[in-house]
């Protein structure tokens with residue numbers, strides 16, 4: 001907050017059915033220590049109830065401890081943007097020469113983070129290890145089970161960063177300059193307008209899927225056009241994209257690429273099997 005009373009604005013937002021921002025809760029604190037986070041997260045938990053939710057956050061010590069206490073450490077996905085920034089600082093400390101070398105190392109980190117299968121993760125790790133042993137050691141020591149897709153076992157809808165928090169901050173950018181009472185009133189006003197806008201937007205939906213999600217499915221259907229499918233056993237089918245065999249189970253709604261179960265919408269492999 002930058003108004004006359006200062007203070008820190010804490011917020012929690014989730015994604016709505018069309019991948020948009022849905023503000024859940026916020027509060028104002030005089031500091032940002034462990035106790036403040038714990039209080040905020042405990043109140044958030046009361047709102048969420050027993051639902052199994054994934055918290056995407058950076059890994060500041062106060063946050064790590066309070067998230068694991070309230071939601072369990074296995075539900076804490078570390079924001080990949082922060083991980084990448086820390087990796088980049090480590091690269092600078094290692095004194096790696098040249099911009100191109102740094103770019104390559106960051107791309108290798110992307111391959112590690114976004115690999116869906118364990119075997120792809122291992123290949124990406126080997127590539128990084130060959131490139132620079134210290135960088136691979138850094139990855140191992142920085143809890144990839146909290147940020148690499150293949151290592152994080154819970155449903156995170158493929159969300160990698162806490163960018164939604166930035167969206168919330170920028171949504172209330174002007175209001176943060178005002179005093180706290182005015183801020184509360186302006187927030188209520190803005191939230192009301194946002195919800196009405198979302199409700200009116202629903203009229204334009206073709207079914208129960210929002211336009212942004214529909215676009216993603218259309219993209220996956222397009223990508224699936226050149227694949228070859230083989231009948232396998234039971235409800236499952238094998239399909240080949242020319243490089244590997246993947247198994248899609250229509251009844252279980254899974255694919256060995258893990259995209260269907262992780263994102264909640266059919267991957268390109270599932271699309272070809274359904275077609």
Ligand SMILES: [Zn+2]
Pocket residue numbers: 246255256257258259260267268269270
């Ligand atoms: Zn798939």
